[in-house]
Amino acid sequence: MASIDWTGIETQTKNLAETLLGGFIQQAVSDARDYKEKAEDKLNKWVGQARAGQITGKNLASLIRGEADSRK
């Protein structure tokens, strides 16, 4: 019976897990940054509209709460 290189399998599995996990973490950080930037842009737009009297304070609150709801 051929001997199995368990140490090699273990090392390769560990390397693969690290590569995959590293990719997921990188993607998650990039998505979070992207979301933060978009959310900031929206918030600035809505606050500007409220200041200009184009939307009411109630409208502004609804938009902010709606943004949170859509991320649930």
Add this chain to the structure above:
Amino acid sequence: MRRLLNPLIALIFTVLSGCSTISTYDQTAYQNATNAKAETFALMDKATNSYSSQAKEIQALRLTLSKAYEYDKGRPLNQITVEMWEVLLDPSRDLVGGFLRDWEADQTESKTFVDDKKEQIGEAFDVISGLESAKINSSDAKQKADSVKKKNPQHTDRARGH
């Protein structure tokens, strides 16, 4: 070594063929979501008019949304989509349900608010239809299972007790 491999192949086959944790793609559900979005947008455009003047259309939209929600609720392994619909329609939140609540209370809404809200609600609808379109087609799932079976007929038959 074969003793170790047989259960492993059986496990892979089981995962690929039978242990799905999410429903497969459903064309009707996808159409329900995209139609509901279009109808919601059409009605929201009328929110610069009084709520009471649009009562009939509002009732019709509520029915469309309710049908779409109930359809998804009746599908197995579809909890994520059902929860998305619930957030979207809940009158105590601030997406479609909340918009209709505010429109009724305010009687009219400004065009700027309607446009902002349409963008927000549209994204929420897109998440529902996007999830549906990303689900695997049931015929594709069967093909994958058949292909695994073809490659390992002995192992998969043994895994199923044949």
